[in-house]
Amino acid sequence: MKTALSNYARQGFAGDCGDVIVLTKQDKEFSAVRSMLVSRVDGVCQGNVTKEYVLSTPMEGNDGTYTGINAADLLFVSYWSKRGAKKSICSFALVKKSRKGLYVDVICARKGSQSGGKMMQTIINYAKKTGEKGVYLKALPNVVGFYTRYGFKHEGFAKRNDTLRDGFRMLLEF
Numbered sequence: 001m002k003t004a005l006s007n008y009a010r011q012g013f014a015g016d017c018g019d020v021i022v023l024t025k026q027d028k029e030f031s032a033v034r035s036m037l038v039s040r041v042d043g044v045c046q047g048n049v050t051k052e053y054v055l056s057t058p059m060e061g062n063d064g065t066y067t068g069i070n071a072a073d074l075l076f077v078s079y080w081s082k083r084g085a086k087k088s089i090c091s092f093a094l095v096k097k098s099r100k101g102l103y104v105d106v107i108c109a110r111k112g113s114q115s116g117g118k119m120m121q122t123i124i125n126y127a128k129k130t131g132e133k134g135v136y137l138k139a140l141p142n143v144v145g146f147y148t149r150y151g152f153k154h155e156g157f158a159k160r161n162d163t164l165r166d167g168f169r170m171l172l173e174f
Contacts, residue, residue: 017079017080017090017109017113017114017118018079018090019078020076020077020078020118020119020122021077021078021079022075022076022122023074023076023077024074025073030075033075033077034072036087036089037069037077037092038069040088040089045108049106049108068094068105069094069106071094071096071105072094072095072096073095073096073097074094074095074096074102075094075095076092076093076119076122076123076126077089077091077092078090078092078115078118078119090109090110090115091107091109091110091115091118091119092106092107092108093105093106093107093108093119093123094106094107095123100134100136101127101134101135101173102132102134102135103135103137104123104135104136104137105137107119107120117146120146120147120150123135124150127174128174132174133173133174134171134172134173134174135152135171135172136155136169136171136172137152137170138158138167138168139152139167139170140167141167141168148170150172151172152170152171152172153171153172153173154168154169155168155170156168
């Protein structure tokens with residue numbers, strides 16, 4: 001961890017990612033943070049999630065969930081300070097509420113920040129605290145192991161469509 005943080009220090013980042021903040025559509029900061037995310041997707045997601053996907057018009061997926069930043073009911077965000085500048089986003093998640101639980105549409109964390117785990121744990125804790133049935137998502141093959149460490153189970157294969165490359169449907173039930 002020290003090495004990863006020192007790499008970021010050389011790039012002008014100070015310290016560690018802060019706590020994860022949860023914003024609902026009713027929060028006055030929601031729109032401002034959503035706009036900030038749009039302008040920083042490429043840097044935070046580092047090519048794993050495209051800006052076009054995040055900006056896409058809300059589109060219903062095969063499982064009835066809607067995707068894109070404008071469909072998000074909740075924003076999970078962590079920041080760190082960049083020397084000489086205002087807040088810099090360390091990680092974020094776009095989450096939609098549904099009958100099945102919380103659907104994690106996008107989760108991005110700057111490489112080396114080790115904030116992805118903190119973000120996932122915060123989403124799981126929030127879902128439990130608010131009485132959700134569980135958390136579900138579609139995972140690209142290279143990150144399936146990350147989600148299984150948190151107790152997610154494979155629900156099946158998610159074929160490529162307009163909103164996702166081939167991957168796996170995963171579910172964590174409470």
